[in-house]
Amino acid sequence: MVHLRTAVWGPAEFVGLPPRWLVGEGLLVGALGAVAIVGTTLFGAWTGSPSLAAGEAGLVCAAALALHLVVMGAGRALVGIAAVLGVCLALQAPQAAAGVVLAKRGRVQTAVVTSVEDGRAADGEHRRYLCTVADTHGVPFKVRVWPGCGQTTRPGDTLSVVYDPKGRVPPRAVPAAGGMPDPLRDLAPWGAALVAVSLLAVVRSYRLSSPADGIPRPSQTGQRSDVQE
Template identity: 35%
Template sequence: MHVRVRLSDRLLGASPREGNRPLWLVTEALVVSCVGTAIVVCAGLLAVLSGFSAYLSTAAVTVGVAAVVLYLLITRAGHLLVAGVAVLGALLASYGPGAATEVWLSGVGRTQDVVVTLVAYEPVPSGARGGPAYYCSVRRQDGSPVETRLWRGCGPSVAPGDMLGMLYDPAGRVPPRGVEGHQELLRSVGRTVPLLLAFAVLCFVAVVRSYRVPSALSSG
């Protein structure tokens, strides 16, 4: 029985499921949940706005997640809960920077028609799920090239000389995107927001369960 209790403490935290938690513990859990989530969000947003590559943006969010996980380990949170936070953080590191880019462009981006100069077809690797296969190299109407290739709006029916809509940041902080409605924005936000909420909730639970609340019998 003692071994089972110790194993439960290691996996799920020391606090039993029943019993009132002290106010300071709930407050600490709220602070860790809010601050930890803010660190992850700000790391992704700052990385995107700093013009980092997708790899560096993912690395920035990963560092933020690692800081939260380290704090939870220091507070002796349950290993299973900490692992859950790490997994959710890894998913946020993968999806978060893309969502931040989509939100930023939808807020400050401007649209411009560009001219297609080349259409390239790149087969999806075997075993990979979906993914764009057509990429369009484009130039502005004044003749200046656009460094980023566009895949939204590009397809087998597009030929050099055709016009495509491009959404871009006037300050150049994020790479441009092809214009294709709001589907990608909704998809990215709809995928990232639930992950953020689950990350915050799991951080809260991990901190709350990291402290064993004395029972009424033991205190009496």
């Protein structure tokens, strides 16, 4: 049972509270992982790199974080949870990165709605309304826009659309309430959860002895713990 617990949740061979340096290392590992996942996607959206902007590099960073935790000897359950959170963060990052680009250098333009698609779900509920729009000269946008496109929107209506003058991210309709929502707000819970799980995984990976030879090492808290051979 002890071996099973160690393999699943990590050895956590320290006395009392974990040492401060270990907590700092866990926070650093989690923070670097979250920043790498979001940062590579944001860099790709800003520079127009499709592979980075699509979140593929973020998935690689999530895999690298999980591999690092495995090498440290973290529990398999915590490694798995961290990997799932990293993948979820990487999948959410492209939309947020596009929002950051539009918030920083986007320009607002009036567009005319040419058609509306309600995106009806299988159960009959509306998931999202998508509007096909054209500029005031009649030139259609290459992608459909949302939010700001709702149930009451009809062809011929006008919408305020924010677009990237460099064309590196797709345009979006400005919400009727005005102003663009914080693009990184939806990523905060995923990032915080990833940092917390990474911290727990690193802290519980600590061993007083090498698993290969069973030689004890001094505790970082200034105390010693008996290691049974």
